[in-house]
Amino acid sequence: MDLYQINEFAKEIIFEAGKRIRHSFSYDMVVETKSDPNDLVTNIDRETESFFIEKIKQFDANHRVLGEEGMGEKIESLEGPVWIIDPIDGTMNFVKQHRHFMISIGFYVDGIGRLGYIFDVMREDLFYAIAGEGAWYNNSPLRKLKPLTxxxxxxxxxxxxxxxxxxxxxxxxxxxxxxxxxxxxxxxxxxxxxxxxxxxxxxxxxxxxxxxxxxxxxxxxxxxxxxxxxxxxxxxxxxxxxxxxxxxxxxxxxxxxxxxxxx
Amino acid sequence: MDLYQINEFAKEIIFEAGKRIRHSFSYDMVVETKSDPNDLVTNIDRETESFFIEKIKQFDANHRVLGEEGMGEKIESLEGPVWIIDPIDGTMNFVKQHRHFMISIGFYVDGIGRLGYIFDVMREDLFYAIAGEGAWYNNSPLRKLKPLTxxxxxxxxxxxxxxxxxxxxxxxxxxxxxxxxxxxxxxxxxxxxxxxxxxxxxxxxxxxxxxxxxxxxxxxxxxxxxxxxxxxxxxxxxxxxxxxxxxxxxxxxxxxxxxxxxx
The missing domain is CATH 3.40.190.80 (D-Maltodextrin-Binding Protein; domain 2)
Structure with a gap:
């Protein structure tokens, strides 16, 4: 499995999803509530998750997807390659503030984290990591955290x-x-x-x-x-x-x- | 007094101060504490306030300035034209996060608010108002707030x-x-x-x-x-x-x- 290739693919679909989400502010958004009245979901959350699943299945049909909106597989083990996806983390911010919401994605193989992404959609800021190779904020390496009290x-x-x-x-x-x-x-x-x-x-x-x-x-x-x-x-x-x-x-x-x- | 002219001037010095602050991340910042250890101030707070005072005095020497860092006049009444300035609101965010800090300015005449500005320095986002004329977020009018529960x-x-x-x-x-x-x-x-x-x-x-x-x-x-x-x-x-x-x-x-x- 070529993690660098998967990383390039992941960044590409994240940037593309971000573009679609930013574009969605210009058309109608449907806001619904989930289990409790403060747990919001929109058509954009669902469309974005579908977009990711479609792209990943095209990339490799053996990769499974666990997504917040439940449009991927029912996943009961982390065997093999598994993508864990939140298409829009911070849906209330998405709806009300049009900022401060993230795409969050982890790519795991047999339960071991390999690639991690948090994308600030409105700032187009990407925090990401390749396990064992380091982490980046856009094009700059993220440094080890400094101790503090x-x-x-x-x-x-x-x-x-x-x-x-x-x-x-x-x-x-x-x-x-x-x-x-x-x-x-x-x-x-x-x-x-x-x-x-x-x-x-x-x-x-x-x-x-x-x-x-x-x-x-x-x-x-x-x-x-x-x-x-x-x-x-x-x-x-x-x-x-x-x-x-x-x-x-x-x-x-x-x-x-x-x-x-x-x- | 031409409020439109003062508004143009205010926007100009705010954008210019923002540029200077963003540039300051590339050189040394000196962080000190004020009355309590969690109340931070930096050389950039002070330099920005000095910058505003100098520009305002050049614009009209009769305008007085009340600033957070105390580099303007000692103000005991709001008589005449008074600028009330926070050069960096959210200094802890400025130091630690390099985002989420604002320039905040109000322009008052005889205690009546005439022009108000909040500028998100890193996003270059300006919220402002001309009293009686409306409020804007960058180039878009801000709408009246909708009722909610x-x-x-x-x-x-x-x-x-x-x-x-x-x-x-x-x-x-x-x-x-x-x-x-x-x-x-x-x-x-x-x-x-x-x-x-x-x-x-x-x-x-x-x-x-x-x-x-x-x-x-x-x-x-x-x-x-x-x-x-x-x-x-x-x-x-x-x-x-x-x-x-x-x-x-x-x-x-x-x-x-x-x-x-x-x-």
Whole structure:
């Protein structure tokens, strides 16, 4: 399997999908809700996922696709070559802000991450990695993350996890918010992960992410030394929803040990 | 006084300052802290403010300037023509992210807002208004904000106000977080205000802002029907720090009445 060739193919379809999405603002968008009224999906999410699946199947019919909108295969194992795709991460931002939404893609072979992509569609900014070869922000190599203290850190966390909730002892999260230099929340997991791998944020925490939210990002994380795990400190599960933290290596364990207490 | 001429002048110096700031990433930046270790300032903040003051004094020596970095006059009244300037709003983002920081400028005559500007330096995106004439996002008119329910709203609020704090009953803010569709936090007041006036956010709340954080934004707000007040519901004070809310008119009073309880 020629990963360089697959990488060229992946970048090509990502840029092409980005063009289509940007063009979609000029015609009608249909917004629907999924399981809960705040979980939005649009015809553009679905059309973009279909576009990726069609292109990948043309490229190699043996590659399987796990996509957020469920238009690919039902995937119960990561055997063989598998693409894990979120066509639009941050759909609410897509609909309301026309920015701050990402295409997120991970390419796995037998469960091992090989190629990872997070593409900021409106900025046309690509964060990507080839496992073992490094990571890039557009044409510039991404550097290994520099150590820092928790007091200097800026972390991404949604207010949902700072208030009383069913998943976490929020009192500990309040202590975390008080300790760090600042917090941010952008409404796109892939954007916050892209910010951590490029040192624009120092950690991002969520209690509930899906494989397609993180599959691209964890491969990029490996290449820059960011640590991505679930909140038990284990490798993330790419076949089901899981908790998630990605952090600068100098604060990952400290946050888990001192500030995360799951219920 | 020819406001159109002053508007052309203001846009010219804003674009020029933006160019200088973007160029500054290629040379050394000196980061210092102000009153507290999380309040950063750089040589670029100061150089940009000096640049604005010099240009304004050349334009009209009778115009006074109130700037965040204190390089303009000491201003105790808003008599006559006064520029209120934040050369870089979101300095932590400027230093760490190289994006998500704004130039924010308001031009007042005898305390009445005449011209307002928020400029996203890295995107080269200008939100601006001429009082009574309308507001623009680059070359497109900004539309009046459409009504919506609080349940549909996405609001900007920093985690500091969601956790127990000295200013607000945070229990009420927790209820607000639970009621709205989502929350965001970008680390730049001017950016969040620009998002509210353009409908990308529906409200933004802060307990502690300075005149230069909001002076440009409140003028743009007027033109699109956004309501900007302090948390007592009164006009913001442009000579001192104050609390702040800017919101879509359909939810401004509801948030104040039902969710804001100052200590």
């Amino acid at each position: 928790l007091e200097e850190a800026v972390i991404g966390i949604n207010a949902s996890w700072v208030i009383p909730n069913r998943k976490l002892n929020h009192e500990k999260i309040i202590e975390l918010v008080r300790t760090v230099r600042g917090t941010r929340s952008y409404g796109s997991a892939a954007m916050e992960i892209a910010f951590v791998v490029s040192g624009k944020l120092d950690a991002y925490i969520s209690m509930r992410l899906s494989p397609w939210d993180i599959a691209g990002g964890v491969i990029i994380a490996n290449e820059v030394g960011a640590i991505a795990t679930n909140l038990n400190g284990n490798d993330v599960n790419l076949l089901t929803n899981d908790t998630f933290i990605i952090a600068n290596p100098s604060i990952h364990q400290l946050i888990l040990n001192s500030y995360i207490e799951q219920k | 609080l349940e549909e709203a996405v609001i900007g609020i920093n985690a500091s106000w969601v956790i127990p704090n000295r200013k607000l009953n945070h229990e009420k803010i927790i209820e607000l977080v639970r009621t709205v569709r989502g929350t965001r936090s970008y680390g730049s007041a001017a950016m969040e205000i620009a998002f509210v006036v353009s409908g990308k956010l529906d409200a933004y709340i802060s307990m502690r802002l300075s005149p230069w954080d909001i002076a440009g934004g409140v003028i743009i707000a007027n033109e699109v029907g956004a309501i900007a007040t302090n948390l007592n519901g009164n006009d913001v004070n442009l000579l001192t720090n104050d609390t702040f809310i800017i919101a879509n008119p359909s939810i401004h009073q509801l948030i104040l009445n039902s969710y804001i309880e100052q200590k």
